[in-house]
Amino acid sequence: MNEPLLAGLLTDKYELTMLAAALRDGTADRRSTFELFARRLPPGRRYGVVAGTGRLLEALPQFRFDDDACRLLEEFLDPPTVRYLADFRFGGDIDGYAEGELYFPGSPVLSVRGSFAECVVLETLALSIFNHDTAIASAAARMVSAADARRLIEMGSRRTHEHAAVAAARAAYLAGFAASSNLEAQRRYGIPTEGTAAHAFTMLHCHPDTSPESAELAAFRAQVDALGTGTTLLVDTYDVTIGVANAVAAAGVALGAVRIDSGELGVLARQTRQQLDQLGATTTRIVVSGDLDEFSIAALRAEPVDxxxxxxxxxxxxxxxxxxxxYKLVEVDGMPVEKRSSHKQSRGGGKEAQRRFRSTGTITEEVVYPAGRAPDTTEPFRALTIPLIRGxxxxxxxxxxxxxxxVASGLRSLPWEGLKLAHGEPAIPTTQIPA
Amino acid sequence: MNEPLLAGLLTDKYELTMLAAALRDGTADRRSTFELFARRLPPGRRYGVVAGTGRLLEALPQFRFDDDACRLLEEFLDPPTVRYLADFRFGGDIDGYAEGELYFPGSPVLSVRGSFAECVVLETLALSIFNHDTAIASAAARMVSAADARRLIEMGSRRTHEHAAVAAARAAYLAGFAASSNLEAQRRYGIPTEGTAAHAFTMLHCHPDTSPESAELAAFRAQVDALGTGTTLLVDTYDVTIGVANAVAAAGVALGAVRIDSGELGVLARQTRQQLDQLGATTTRIVVSGDLDEFSIAALRAEPVDxxxxxxxxxxxxxxxxxxxxYKLVEVDGMPVEKRSSHKQSRGGGKEAQRRFRSTGTITEEVVYPAGRAPDTTEPFRALTIPLIRGxxxxxxxxxxxxxxxVASGLRSLPWEGLKLAHGEPAIPTTQIPA
Structure with a gap:
């Protein structure tokens, strides 16, 4: 079975030693609010996309410590702390931005409320999930806007940790990618999967007494025989022009697509489109791949890439x-608290946020205010903070x-400046109303 | 239980559709060699450190497809292919570099031999593991050499995917880190774990009628009471000088360590060392953290950081x-094969490698040669390719x-140029002897 692991031990040791000290001195029960937020966007980025919420909510019931885990805990924790963790269940409340919402510096992405004990132990897991998934979704959204309604397929599993790959496929899909190559992402999240073939499949058909080009034709025929003419044939193993001719010879003019994975993609796409059209394969699509990012995607906008x-x-x-x-403690027993270290000041108190916009729908400002004290405004706005977990x-x-x-409506709501790929300031300013 | 997931579906769809086509046209049984290697090091890097071997060998028996997985496979694969995968077990051979070995551009890190079918389906998983773990170990080794025998503690779990975090802790440890904060890394791999406390634990002790500094003293007393005087107290929540005084007041001069997580770490470390010594806490160590990398680690070499x-x-x-x-197909039924796309040429044929060195032990050259045909040389050398899997x-x-x-002996074997942190060429050249 491909069931998720228990999540309790996916945690920094100090969360549990802090818990032990707090249980011992009686502070573990103090009502606490922790806030998950980003002090700033990555350098030059105009906006971020919140992702990970669904995965955190799914992981919460698995944040437990079984007998095996408790044996490890007994090596460094006192018996009352081990007993607390053996019975652990998060019973608090979480508010926050919906998954897929845009965020900006200081946006209160999550507010976690409960006893200090039950909130502090979630820190590592919550940050791991949000820091990973949000990084991927934020990059993916830039690619989606650069692709200008053309289809994007996520194929990065082999470039990242094997389980991070599944979460990355999910983050890319929620940001607007059409499909992924990752099968576990399909099984676990229902994400559509697609696939073509690797150069290895063409080379597998090589024989000492035949040319590489005839090996390619044999490989294409085998692929079409197994997967149908709607398949995508990889045409750049030897020579793209011969590859395209072989592809149409193998599949006919109803061939689904050809993929080009190397070379000057814009030039090759134009030549290939012309060649396909001349061969009558006018509906055959062109897929390009090979170290693409949002900038190279944008640079190919004028080319016949599908x-x-x-x-x-x-x-x-x-x-x-x-x-x-x-993930910062901002409130204890109703009192705002904050750290005072250089360059890392946090503003105390639980927070909520609203986003204001023009009548056109273009957003103008993020307003972060003390929880429960929404400011008066005559401008149109939308409340961003919603209940995620209760009890x-x-x-x-x-x-x-x-x-x-x-995500799609968030991208539409950005001012033009905010969609620029070049480095710049956040697309809208954030106003923090102090407690 | 924290058992690993079944690994079969952690795979790109096209591996399995290529398998289906190869089973159908009879090429699936052709004897194949796939090679896992890096065409180049990351920009400016002098060497890389192979990591992931142990995790791949551990994952191989879990590369299976259970009933749940097979139901998904039935949606897009024909019955013979699903039957093949339901019974899958890798029965081939793998040679390669030992985990922890240095590598350079073109080093044959793994050679996977077997039927095309059993080798091709491993591609995604093998690359995910090696691309992740090797990236982390290679960065970690630079930090280890920059730290010049001072202890490094891995604390990055919250900045990466929650399962990638466990593998990252493992990769850092094998590269020479002393410990990790990640508890699952301890349970799964026996890696020593350490922890201090977060700013939240100090702020938890705030009350409306007391000063932040007295809250800090109460927090330190609670931590020492629970964890002993050998603990590490975090002294920068409010004011480092007051924090250090509070730390010694709470724990006495036998205090294990103080941690500084913000500010100008070099200046603060010097002031703190002086203050600790004046207070008689001459054995109390200083831990620094906060966005450190190999460059800032090196910059702190002259400071009293432990x-x-x-x-x-x-x-x-x-x-x-x-x-x-x-991961490239390099040989089919004894015949070298290679792709001919621009800038991505692969050299056909299975390979092995040796590393040559001076009598001082300093390495001079990596020699990659056709498998089984070690070149004659009068220079001292070490064979790098070892058997990892047989049948x-x-x-x-x-x-x-x-x-x-x-890793430790590899770092000692590098020429001085190779240990420079600045961007440059690979530390030694690689000679490729063609097939």
Whole structure:
């Protein structure tokens, strides 16, 4: 079975030693609010896309410590702390931004409320999930806007940790990618999967007494025989022009698509389109891949490309592989608290947020305010903070479909400046109303 | 239980559709060699450190497809292919570099031999594991050499996917880190774990009628009471000078360590050392953390720092989050094969490698040659290619201790130029002897 692991031990040791100290001195029960947010966007980025919410809510019931885990805990924790963890169940409340919502510096992405004990132990897991998934979704959204309605296929599994790959496929899909190559992403999240073939399959058909080009033709015939004419044939193993001719010879003019994975993709796409049309394969699509990122995707806009396959740059967050989210204690027993270290000041108190916009729908400002004290305004706005967990139970829609819709409408709501790929300031300013 | 997932579906769809086509046209049984290697090091890097071998060998027996997985496969594969996968067991041979070995552009890190069918389906998983773990270990080794024998603690779990975090802790440890914060890394791999406390634990002790500094003293007393005087107290929540005084007041001069997580770490470390010594806490160590990378670690060499806590830069490969390894078919039924696309030429044929060195032990050259045809040389050399799997069974030492030893001796063998952190060429040249 491909069941998720128990999540309790996917945690920094200090969360549990802090718990031990707090249980011992009686502070573990103090009502606490932790806030998950990013102090800033990755350098030059105009916006971020919240992702990970659904995975965190799914992981919460698995945040447990079984007998095997407790044996490890007994090596460094006192018996009351081990007993607390053996019985652990998060029973608090979580508010936050819906998955797929845009965010900006200081946006209160999650507010986690409960006893100090039950909130502090979630820190590592919550940050791991949000820092990873948000980094991928934020990069993916830039690629989606650069692709200008052309299809994007996530193909990066081999470039990242094997389980991170599944989460990356999910994050890319919610940001607007059409499909993934990852089968576990299909099984676990219902994400559509696609695949073509590798150069190895063509080379497998080589024989000492035949030419590489005839090996390619044999490989294409085998692929079409097994997968039908709707398949995508990889035409750049030897020579793209011969490859395209072989592809149409093997599949006929109803061939689904050809893929080009190397070379000057724009030039090759133009030549290939012309060649396909001359051969009568006017409906055969062109898929390009090979170290694409949002910039090279945008650069190919004028070319006859139908789909982009994106790997490395997607799963590594296109230069920003982690989102810089932090998880900070902001309130204890109703009192705002904050740290005072240089350059890392946090503003105390639980927070909510609203986003204001023009009558055209273009957003103008993010307003972050003390929880429960929404400011008066005559401008149109939308409340961003919604209930996610109440008493440990999920109360929000966590479907990927809802998140996809939210990303799409979020991208439409950005001012033009915000869609520029070049480095710049956040697309809208954030106003923090102090407690 | 924290058992690993079945690994079969952690795979790109096209591996299995290629399998279907190959089973159908009778090429699936052709004897094949796939090679896993990096065409180049990440930009500017002098060497890489092979990591992931142990995890791949551990994952191989889990590369299976259970009933649940097969139901998904039936949606797009024909019955013979699904039957093949339901019974799948890798029965081939794998040779390669030992885990922890240095590698350079073109080093044949793995050679996987068997039927095309059994080799091709491993591609995605093998690349995911090696591209992730090697990226982390390669960055970690640079930090280890920059730290110049001071202790490094891996604290990056929260900055990466929750399961990637466990593999990152393992990769850092094998590269020479002393410990990790990740508890699952301890349970699964026996890696020593350490922890201090977060700013939240200090702020938890705030009350409306007391000063932040007295809250800090109460927090330190609670931590010492629970964890003993050997603990590490985090002194920068409010004011480092007051924090250090509070720390010694709470724990006495036998305090294990203080941690500084923000500010100008060099200046603060010097002031703190002086203050600790004046207070008589001459054996109390100083741990620094906060966005450290190999460059800032090196910059702190002259300061009285005892340990470095490293997070973000480690788990993101310090600018190179993926290692660029590829998995290419190089031989079919004894015949070398290669792709001919621009800039991606592969050299056909199975390969082995040796590393040559001076009498001082300093390495001079990597020589890659056709498998079984070691070149004659009068120079001292070491064979790098060893048997890892025979008939599907592990035949190599996969202990982390062995890998740690190999990294340490590898770093000692580098010419001085190779240890420079600045961008440059690979530390030694690689000679490829053609088939």
């Amino acid at each position: 789909s982009y396959g994106v790997g490395t740059s997607l799963v590594t967050g296109s230069g920003a592989p982690t989102a810089g989210m932090v 440990g139970e999920v109360v929000a829609d966590t479907s990927l479909a809802a998140a996809r819709t939210l | 340990s470095y806590g490293v997070g973000t830069s480690l788990v993101t490969g310090s600018g190179a989050p993926t290692a660029g390894m590829v 599907g069974e592990v035949v190599a030492d996969t202990s982390l201790a062995a890998a740690r030893t190999l």
